[in-house]
Amino acid sequence: xxxxxxxxxxxxxxxxxxxxxxxxxxxxxxxxxxxxxxxxxxxxxxxxxxxxxxxxxxxxxxxxxxxxxxxxxxxxxxxxxxxxxxxxxxxxxxxxxxxxxxxxxxxxxxxxxxxxxxxxxxxxxxxxxxxxxxxxxxxxxxxxxxxxxxxxxxxxx
Numbered sequence: 666x667x668x669x670x671x672x673x674x675x676x677x678x679x680x681x682x683x684x685x686x687x688x689x690x691x692x693x694x695x696x697x698x699x700x701x702x703x704x705x706x707x708x709x710x711x712x713x714x715x716x717x718x719x720x721x722x723x724x725x726x727x728x729x730x731x732x733x734x735x736x737x738x739x740x741x742x743x744x745x746x747x748x749x750x751x752x753x754x755x756x757x758x759x760x761x762x763x764x765x766x767x768x769x770x771x772x773x774x775x776x777x778x779x780x781x782x783x784x785x786x787x788x789x790x791x792x793x794x795x796x797x798x799x800x801x802x803x804x805x806x807x808x809x810x811x812x813x814x815x816x817x818x819x820x821x822x
Contacts (some may be wrong), residue, residue: 673744689801717754718743736772740775743755743762
């Protein structure tokens with residue numbers, strides 16, 4: 666799974682991030698993904714025993730505020746091996762994350778999109794909230810903070 670993440674970052678994000686930033690993000694993800702798998706909030710997609718993509722989510726610390734506040738979760742990762750990019754794998758993984766989170770009572774998903782992934786998330790209904798940065802030790806990884814409501818919008822009749 667980490668090989669798929671590494672390949673995706675090296676090929677698809679290299680135009681926007683330097684090797685130090687990519688390495689820091691991969692270490693960060695490796696340190697958290699096992700716990701997400703154990704919690705049941707990670708999904709891995711395979712083809713012929715080869716991992717082609719993965720996605721994960723977790724409840725946000727923001728969702729532990731007042732009981733009237735909406736439950737918020739963070740999309741932690743959506744990665745697809747470059748050999749399988751642009752074939753709908755990421756879309757299937759993201760839809761699965763959305764269904765799992767909604768079933769758990771989550772009403773809003775948030776994420777920090779890497780620059781190469783912003784359009785993908787926009788295409789799936791996420792809206793930009795502004796610039797964001799993930800601080801990993803002494804390395805900063807800039808991106809775009811995005812969110813999506815999981816509450817059904819009813820149209821006026």
